[in-house]
Each structure stands twice: as structure tokens, then as C-alpha cells.
Amino acid sequence: MPVTITAVEGIPEVRAGDDLAALIHAAAERQGLAFEDGDVIVVTQKAVSKAEGRLVDLNDVAPSPLAVELATNWEKDPRHVEVVLRESKRIVRMDRGVIICETRHGFVCANAGVDASNAPDGRLVLLPLDPDASARRIRDGLRRLAGADVAVIVSDTFGRPWRSGFTEVAIGVAGMLPIIDYVGKVDTQGRELRATWICVADELASAAELVTGKLNRVPAALIRGYAVPRGEGSARDILREAEKDMFR
């Protein structure tokens, strides 16, 4: 049986206070999709953040002297730089107009995940405060509405060192373990495996991006046919411990 990845289409523009599980469930029903036990639902961070009201109005931001200085050097909006600094607990690199941050959650990414897209309404989108909790809420909602025990991933678009182009990663999970541990397992030849931990949450997030895309407003995808490792995992399980990281 193949693994299938289906866009959940027709979800309206998400607003603060919206019940994302209800929006996803209604859109899936209109499409004739019924969620099943074992399905994986991947929801983009932007939709989650909007539903949770994680927006900041640039007019409400008073930039610090550091933000003003950085912004001046790089021809950026100092209020935007200020928001990035506030969302960070550590700066990993700051160079060439790019700030690689460790977010309050521990994710390492550019601009602390603050959406730097043109904001005609003058607002920036921040990461959810607790993306695991966001995923759990959507999972609980879908269990209630669809009667199905699904896993949920909240995904975001991150860059990475050495390789051009962004890929989608998991910043929140519910109802699954994000990493499969093959330690001690052997392949069909009886050889111990080389790559011993596979981050399937990130692979599922990337697979979902093949249908959510970037230009079409598709904030959710259904992945079916993949035997996701069940358990009460957290996206924090994906964060590499400082003492094991060679690139901090």
C-alpha cells in the first residue's frame, strides 16, 4: 500500500480565535475525506499562529538601541529586528543581515521564526508559544469531531547550514514519537545500522509540503498509510542537546 499525501483544501483564511481542528475537519468533510486512526495531519505554523493570535503590530513595538543599530546597518525595520530579538533566547550567528536565533522553545532558525514577509496590515506572525500544545489541541479536536485517533504535526519552513533552499520541519507534535530509534537494530544482512535515529516528524513535515506548497492557501495535509511511531512525544525530543551540538 502506498503512503498518500492529500491537501486539505478550502480552509478559509485563519483568524485569531478560530478553532483550527473544526476548520480542518469541515474542509476535509467537504472534500469527502474522513480521518482514520493512524492518519497524520500536518498543519503549517502560519495557520496555527494566526488562530492563536500570535501576531504583533509593528506600531506597538519600541525598538531597543541594539535593534536600531542592527536595522540601520542592514536597511531593515528596527521594530522587526526588535521582535526577532525578543523572540530569541540566544543568538547563534549574526552576520550579513541574517540573525540565526535560538528561539524560546530551543529551535535554531533565522529570525526566530518571525515571519518577515511583507505585512500590508503592519503585523508580524510569531511562532506559537507552545507548538506541542497547539498540536495536542488540534489532535483532541479532531478526535472529538471525527472520532479518529490521529497524530498531528505543526510544521514550519526552516533553512539549514551548507544546503541551499528551505525544507519543512516539525516544531510541534502530538500522538507520535518524532524520532525512530534503530539503535542495536540490524539490516537484512545482519549489519548494524549506520544512521540510527531517523527524524520521521521532519520527514513527514517535508512530505506534506509537497501538497501544501507555498502559493496556494493549503495549511493542512493528510498523510495516510505510514505507520507512525505512536507515543506521547514532543518536538523538544528533536532538539539536540547543547553538549552534543558542534555548531552552536
Place this chain on the structure above:
Amino acid sequence: MPVTITAVEGIPEVRAGDDLAALIHAAAERQGLAFEDGDVIVVTQKAVSKAEGRLVDLNDVAPSPLAVELATNWEKDPRHVEVVLRESKRIVRMDRGVIICETRHGFVCANAGVDASNAPDGRLVLLPLDPDASARRIRDGLRRLAGADVAVIVSDTFGRPWRSGFTEVAIGVAGMLPIIDYVGKVDTQGRELRATWICVADELASAAELVTGKLNRVPAALIRGYAVPRGEGSARDILREAEKDMFR
């Protein structure tokens, strides 16, 4: 229409000199799979390297003094360390028993992609010399055998900074562009997009890993229903230029 990911099953253990396209085509036919124009075939590096005879016998390796010293410090086989050093053109980090290398192709990964699995027959598997060329050969073979114009990705399992767990990435491509460039594109709200380049080759490689897995001997997957960006791309397009990389 969903995107589907199907394991190409029943491919026998690959040996040096094997025609991988023929093995994949025959296995797909036995499975009732007929390749179509626009399909993406993802083939794991290990199968490609074995078919191309990219193996080295540890008994033939004379370790350098540096390899001996490193191996002694880390309780490793000095011949294995020697092979890693030979496959590298630059060492990015060398610490805690891990060597992060820039391979001759320019990929940055642990141990220069040299397979450190237990090798009961005393051999190590190296990366293909030119993984784009490997992908092109498979693509040409499948066009000849199946009459279909498919894209081919050669994938490998890489770690990454900051995030635990490995994911699958593209080290060779044929018949596609590995990165979609959204520069200047706007979303449905008329806002310019934030994450402007998406490395779809890596996302497709990760999606394929959901069915090739690690324990079952499935060296190839078929991805159907994804409108892959066509063109004569190269996995070199994914390598970030040194002057734009903050983590060299």
C-alpha cells in the same frame, strides 16, 4: 489528487556491475507498477554505490599517522578513519569522535558519507563518484526500459546541526530542478513570500524514506502526483556557496 509514495519491492541485493535501472524496472513490473512521465524515482545511495562498485576493502588500506592518532583517541579502526579522510576535501569539525567532512563533491556530512555500519566482509561503502551522473544513468535506463520520462533522485541519510535524528537528502538528481525559486512570488494575500527557495529534492528524498525505511531492503521508491520542476538540474545546485554559509 493525492501524492503517492510507493516502495519498489523485491529488488535483490545489489552487486558491483548491476544495472540498477533494469533491477528497478523489473521489480516494479513484478509489482504491477508501470512508470509514467512525471514520476519521481528515489534511489538510495547505498544501492547506487554498490552497483557502481564503490567499496573499499579495509585490508587494502594503510592508515596515515593522523588516522592512527584519531582512531586511537576515539577507539576506532584507523583504516576506517583513513578512508574518511581520503574521501574529504575539507574537515568542517572534528570533535567527540565525529568527523564532519566536506566531501569531494561538496556535501557536508559525518564521515564523508563512508558507511560505518559493521562490515562483516571487511568492506566500506563510499559515496558515488558523481551522484548526478548516477541519477542520469538510472533515468536514461528507465526511459529506455519503461518508455517514461521520469526524474531520478539519489538519496542519502544525513544528520544536521541543532536537530537530532537523521533525514534523507538528495545527493544526485536528474531530470528535475532540485530547488523551487519563489523569489518575487506573492501569496493569496498579495504578500511576498518569506521562505523563497524550497529544496523540493530534499523533501522528496525525505518523503521516499517513509517507505524505503531502514530495516527492509527497499532501495527505491516511486513518487507520483507531484509536479516536479522539470529541467536539467544538479545536486550541486543545493550546495550553499562558501561566502553565503555561516557555519563552515
